[in-house]
Amino acid sequence: MIYEVPSRIKYTSGYGFCPGCGHGIAVRLIGEALQELAVEEKTIAVVDVACCYLAFDNWQYDSIMAAHGRPVATAVGVKRVRKDATVFAYLGDGAAYSIGIAETLHSAVRNENITVITVNNGVFGMTGGQMAPTTLDGQVTSSTPGGRDPARAGHPIHVEDLMGKLDIAYLARGALNSVPNIRRAKQYIKKAFMKQQQGLGYSYVELLSPCPTNWGMEPLEALEHIGGEVLKVYPAGEFIDREG
Amino acid sequence: MEEILMKGNEALAEAAIRAGCNFYVGYPITPQNEILEYMCWRMEQSGGEFIQSESELAAVNILLGAAAAGARGMISSSGPGFSLFQEGISYLVAGDIPAVIVDVARYGSGIGEISQGQSDYGLVTRGNGHGDSHLIVLTPAGVQETADLTALAFDLAEKYRHPVIILSDAAIGQMMEPVSLPEPRKLGIDRFDWTVKGCKDGGKPRLITNLFYYMDDYDSFLRGKYRAMRENEQRWESFRTEDAELVIVAYGISSRIAREAVRDARAAGLKLGMIRLITAFPFPEKAFAALPESCRALLTVEMSAIGQLADDVRLADRCRREVGSVCTGIRVPEKEEICAAARAMLAGCEKGVAK
Structure with missing residues (x-):
């Protein structure tokens, strides 16, 4: 079997994600899903700043860089104007659950017909690995050097708790730590885009993703950490799957 | 229409x-x-x-x-x-x-x-x-x-x-x-x-x-x-500035009162005029370049506490003339106080004029 790079993904030299970063996998899976659905000519990507923005060098779609935490809001504006386009927001967990939580949730409340893909690596990556709302209890980050203390910083946020009872089209969490999980994650992404094509409304996929640089781990160690620790806190699977 | x-x-x-x-x-x-x-x-x-x-x-x-x-x-x-x-x-x-x-x-x-x-x-x-x-x-x-x-x-x-x-x-x-x-x-x-x-x-x-x-x-x-x-894109309205001794600068709600003040003052023999902003940026500098020699002072009328517009007026006039302000804060200005401030300025008296 020969795997080909999706035609709308360009690999450049000189830029790119850190070694072992999960963003590269996410970017690739989204590219494959859009190619299989043959919607690339009408795809519009709305990308957050920081690590997510590095995908600008890879994806060959019409794209917008939104303000930090606002890709979901900006994607809503795009989709309302271009209803035939396939519009997705691509952002991190800090954007989705911290600074942009209002935009994440209210777009879901209105069941806006867009796809949102959130890369959850448990830290603010580009700024040096500070605590995010998703940081695990006890996890050491550059702003929790003694580990996240729930007494001071609360517990990690779970998107299924926030959105699980909302009237949206699709909600799933995948993990980018092993071949079976990656294949499953791609199916979630593809399904999310299909919900949008069917006009069913808000489709949301969270991807558990390694950040070896800021976790202070080797790439393989980071993948094992997801399998051993992260998935215990953040179970993968589909939480909402509305049929047409 | x-x-x-x-x-x-x-x-x-x-x-x-x-x-x-x-x-x-x-x-x-x-x-x-x-x-x-x-x-x-x-x-x-x-x-x-x-x-x-x-x-x-x-x-x-x-x-x-x-x-x-x-x-x-x-x-x-x-x-x-x-x-x-x-x-x-x-x-x-x-x-x-x-x-x-x-x-x-x-x-x-x-x-x-x-x-x-x-x-x-x-x-x-x-x-x-x-x-x-x-x-x-x-x-x-x-x-x-x-x-x-x-x-x-x-x-x-x-x-x-x-x-x-x-x-x-x-x-x-x-x-x-x-x-x-x-x-x-x-x-x-x-x-x-x-x-x-x-x-x-x-x-x-x-x-x-x-x-x-x-x-x-x-x-x-x-x-x-x-x-x-x-x-x-500089836009403004020059009202009775052609022979004015003092020109009021205002926009929006204040400019409506200022226009009445100009009319009242002229009826009483005091030559006032007004530059009314239609664009605040770009600031209508051309309007100030065209002011007559007769104009000795400028007076902003604005509903703020500190005279924000006055800064732009000084720059546009290149600090050639005295710039005063009637700052009425939350209160809509009265034409009488605008006329009084204009008279006071022209008389070289700063009393009652916030700058």
Whole structure:
């Protein structure tokens, strides 16, 4: 079997994600899903700043860089104007659950017909690995050097708790730590885009993703950490799957 | 053309729709709620998109997406909400994205007061988010002018690929006056190649991002844009300035009282005139260059505590003349106090004049 790079993904030299970063996998899976659905000519990507923005060098779609935490809001504006386009927001967990939580949730409340893909690596990556709302209890980050203390910083946020009872089209969490999980994650992404094509409304996929640089781990160690620790806190699977 | 009686805010909304505005997103705040409430049914009726957003922060970022996708988009708020627009305004500037942003000003810092005020002058002429942001600022003084400048705002935004501000206030927004509205236009979403619409196979993807990432000399480009605005878009009304000894400078609600003050003063033999701003940026410097030798002093009339407009007047006049201010804060100025301040200035007496 020969795997080909999706035609709308360009690999450049000189830029790119850190070694072992999960963003590269996410970017690739989204590219494959859009190619299989043959919607690339009408795809519009709305990308957050920081690590997510590095995908600008890879994806060959019409794209917008939104303000930090606002890709979901900006994607809503795009989709309302271009209803035939396939519009997705691509952002991190800090954007989705911290600074942009209002935009994440209210777009879901209105069941806006867009796809949102959130890369959850448990830290603010580009700024040096500070605590995010998703940081695990006890996890050491550059702003929790003694580990996240729930007494001071609360517990990690779970998107299924926030959105699980909302009237949206699709909600799933995948993990980018092993071949079976990656294949499953791609199916979630593809399904999310299909919900949008069917006009069913808000489709949301969270991807558990390694950040070896800021976790202070080797790439393989980071993948094992997801399998051993992260998935215990953040179970993968589909939480909402509305049929047409 | 037929005239109808309309509130300033509703005339603004209707003029926007007739000017081809096909996207509005807003959040409630007094004194501009009529715009949101008018748009919620009228936008749908005219085939555009309306969203009541979760916040002004969301509104401006939704607007950015809509405008980048080809809509003629507008948002509106008042001071406290306009502060939250700042983030998105900076991104609109950075990405070369046209849009219309309305501030129906109320008074003061913090929650302030919902009545008319002019203390947002610095915000709209100096603020506008981080970075080197200047936006064209249009300052209507009545309902007809609100309608006219709203239509103009969309054209200017697209002419310069840059956001444009309409600075109204609670009085102009809430008053009813006869207005003749612009002819309706229907505009599609594919008028510009640069807007995102989906990239054909083999095509070059359109990227809406910080321009300077892809531009060799962005600084020159930005300076050139502002230079063109300064050269081409200064707008003002000179009223009885031709032989004036003192010229009042005002805009919006204050300029209406100032006009009465000029009339009263002239009837009493005192030669006053007025420069009324129609654009606060670019500031109408040309109006000051054309002032007669007879003019010995300038007097701003503004509903702020500290005289924000006065700074621009000094610069435009190159500090040649004495500049005074009648700063009435939350209170609408009275023509008598304007005349008194003018007399006092001309007599070389500063008493009673806040500077």
